[in-house]
Amino acid sequence: MEEQAIVIAMVGILGIGSQWIAWRTGWPAIVLMLAAGFLAGPVLGVFDPEHAFGELLEPMVAIGVALILFEGGLSLDFRELRHSGDAVWRLATIGVLLGWFFGALAAHEIAGLVLPVAVLFGGILVVTGPTVVIPLLRQSSVQQRPASILKWEAIVNDPTGALCAVIAYEYFRKVAESPGATVTEVLLPMLLAIALAGVLGFVAALAIAWAFPRGTVPEYLKVPVLLTTVIGLFVVCNLIEHEAGLLAVTVMGVALANMNVSSLRSIHPFKENIAILLVAGIFIILSASLKWEDLAYLNWRFGLFLLALLFLVRPLTIILSLLGSSVPWNERLFLAWIAPRGIVLVAISGLFALRLSELGFDDGNVLIGLSFAVVVTTIVAHGFTIDFVARLLKVKGNTQPGLLIVGSNPWTISLAQQMHELKVPVLLVDSSWQRLASARQKGIPFYHGEILNEATEHNLDLSPYQVLVAATENEAYNTLVCNEFAHEIGRDSVYQLGEAGAEDDRHALPDALRGRALFESGWGVTEVGERQMQGWVFRKTKLSEEFDFEAMQEKLPSSAHTLLILRQGGQMRFFTHAARPEPRAGDTIISFSPPQTRTAEEKAAKRAGKKSGSEAQPA
Template sequence: MDPVTTFALIGLVGIGSQWLAWRFQLPAIVLMLAAGLVVGPATGLLVPQATFGELFKPIIAVAVAVILFEGGLTLNFKSLKDAGPSVTRLVVIGAPLGWLMSTLAIRYGAGLSWESSIVFGGIMIVTGPTVITPLLRQARLQSRPARILKWEAIVNDPIGALAAVLAFEVFLALYGSLTLAGAIWHLVQGITLATVLGFAGGWVIAWAFRRGKVPEYMKVSVLFGAVLLIYAASDYVLHESGLLAVTLMGIYLANTHLPSLDEIRRFKEHATIILVSGVFVLLAASLTMADLQTLSLRTVLFVLVVVLIARPVTVLVSLIGTGLPWQEKAMIAWIGPRGVVLVAVSGLFGTQLVDLGVADGAQLTALAFALVAGTVVLHGFSMAPLARFLGLTAASKPGLLIVGGSRWSLNLAKALEKAEIPVLVVDRNWFRLRAVREAGIPTYHGEILSEAAEHSLDLAKYGAVLAATDNDGYNALVGTDFGPEFGRNNVFQIGRCEGAEGRQELPAQLGGRQFGPGTSYEDFARLVAEGWSFRTTRLSEEFGLEDYMAANPDAKIFGYVGEGGLRLVEGDNPPEVRPGIRIMALSKKREDRGQGAVA
């Protein structure tokens, strides 16, 4: 197969697996593994080493460099401080202890050499931020344990990479030098060079972006070029120091608080998804039947030791003295799925260890796949039942986050609570939240777009956002900001004041979807003042949607509540409903005429 067709196949298989995982609510990493094995060792359709030849290792290395740089961009030291003492202990105590426990598990469970065990044990610190977030949403875990698991994965992502890189640098120095002094000098050179280039590259980028030396539309391109330049320069001067350099560069930029860093990070996340998909499929397809045959009962023993001993001991020791209930400690100790970073880095370092003369380094890729598949399957299927058993399950239905406190948003929140839909009303004005607080509805006083809100709010329990302030521009900003996190289909805003500003109106592509028929803030306020209110009405075989509209001809339908929770609608087209669904609508106050069951 020619290289162009191979790239197309990799893209189709990788991105296709990601889409199927989203469509059927399955772990993407398991589907990518299965797809890579099918097109690789099972059918021989894709043989990466034969297609790319000597370029195979550099392709993997460059992709891993970008992935590790993106991981470094997530390590904000202020975020670590705000995440709480439990996360700090899981990083400060848990990372080195986890490295030790993982190394012992590989050495005595899988039977690998100390060299391979120490390098692989370092990257096993990472618990897979791209894997654990979907699992948390599916399991609907309570706020505190979910937040701890999420931030542990985010912060340990670059730390695990750094540990593996440093361990590999040690063995590279030892195997490449004849004397201990020479090995130490080589290691010092590597760490110093990578540190200088990484921080220098980050400083130059931050200076250029702040001083306006780079136009906005070129910032992502310049950043990509800088990552590749720093990686190549460091690697050229000292072999295999580039990964450490770009990781440190990402960490430096994450703590510079650049105004455009959020947009850059989002683009990098999208690029990383593409690279992760490609690397995962390439590495899975590069496995041979001989590699798969090396997986034995010792592999199963290795996975069980990691899941049942290494992870629980690491977490339970780290969390001593934190005051967390034993149920939360047990949940955190059990959940530790590994992700694509583990596979990508171990696949790269495995081949490098073989080049150094460590023969069993060739087994790292297969072991990484086994650990990823085992932990994702075990934790993915057990997380929700265990959360229910321990009493750590949050609200069973995804709720609505309402941005903007007002009389009519309070009316909407009451209707949702009556329908047993979790709701949170957010506003920067304490006075506007007074009536909501008095009604006993959960509130958050502060800026929803701030870092403080991001760190203190458990957004996983809400499935949709409604921007409902009296400022169209702010509503559009909220919708635009939350779009990538919640998905564009789940971010809504109330109707804009059409025609009020003429050509100065905000572009239609900014903001969220239209909430219902597009009623504006002023119209909502007027209708509620006239006695209109939000109500949910259950439909039945005898009383369907047509009957409801006949009885309430002026009603404005904004959503419906079904088994899956709340679903908001866009426009004035009636939703497709079935008996048992509860319509949520704004309607005039009427006397109960015995039609429909108001819930």
């Protein structure tokens, strides 16, 4: 009991710790997790998951993979396919067949695996995997279309690759048991079972979509019911056909994502958190479970096979699949390079290694070590080069943090214009076309629509915007916007104008729901509106070693208020009622100040005040 508890604690520490280090350093999190698990397991022998969990390890990993695929399916909206649907469809059909063929050919001719094992492993290699692709896309900034294609391919092809391996295994097993069996006799029952699993996944999604909005499940039980349904569906479909459960849970996730079940929005933060924990845990467990004897099978032929996988199999699959498509060639080449493998490849390879050995294929033992070699090679190769290749092929998105401003009025338009002139990605959002007229005339990027409408998430790419400012005339609406986006952008990155002048709302709006209040004074909508009418303007000031923050304050009118600091790297730090960032040389300060400059008498009075204040300080 103590051993299992220690292993669980160590897995959590290593997994989350690796992701934190990745966040701080910019290194691929998957690489760090693999390294941490490998060091803790076979290298240092800190713990052995197989010894701790025994026969429970395989079902634990399988259920974890199922939940990850379901969570990934929930992020797939068919409206994303309006720009990339043709490419996704090609990769999910033609690409699977070509990848299977080229992968099996390379495994047989280059790695030297016997034909049945090579065909089965070629099917598994179709998998790219959301557990590695999505973290890479999260850490790097890639344009929307290639990122969408990679995400869809990873999630859709995960169960497809598993089913390819099942088909290959069942075929060779049936042929070994009944040499006279035809392909139809072998494949037809299996295909029917797979189709049944897909139907069950869709029916489960329909049941959830019907029950949740009608109040048949209380709010506090929705997440447990959903997770239990996913696990139960996975287990039942696996009883029908091996690995069919992966297809069923993926279908269920995609179906639910496209049924507009509004009550599912409340569980999004939970399912994202559970996915991060599962990815971290499974990667640590699988890499720590690796044995030195699994690597003893690797030789120079396997090295050549890995090179062929990177530079021949994947490029040929993508280029041939997308011939005649609307995807530009630079994006095709990017897709041809990025194909990291992950959890599903290792989990399925380990499962079939045992089964192939039971059928008398000695090369089955090679699959465990070879699958880990594929995972490590592809993750390292693609994880450390994705930014460079994206820049080289000009598919890199905007890496500078952007500012999303909700509400079009003279104050927000002035702020947006100031940030736009500083080359900061900025977007002004309002549901009124009339209120956006001035922004359109000034050439400020804008979006006409309701920011809280679910369709906006699919019509508008919000990923470039890491900071949100809600500044409409409605204080309660600003709070609602900040609370809605806090879990996506971060509670510390959503701001709204303060409560000053909004006494009626003061008791109705809890601080836990509000965004950070802009300005140290906590000015509200009324205060900034009045000053805007009086001619107040935004000013930008660049600090240096010679011209520091105090010198800037001397130059500005005494009533001026500093709003934010723009760092040299593009990061924005706002002055709020609760936080005051530390200005430094190289920063650009954005302040809101009266139109007139400070008079000589004001400057002298301020200097005298500072001097008397410093003399009054106790020694």
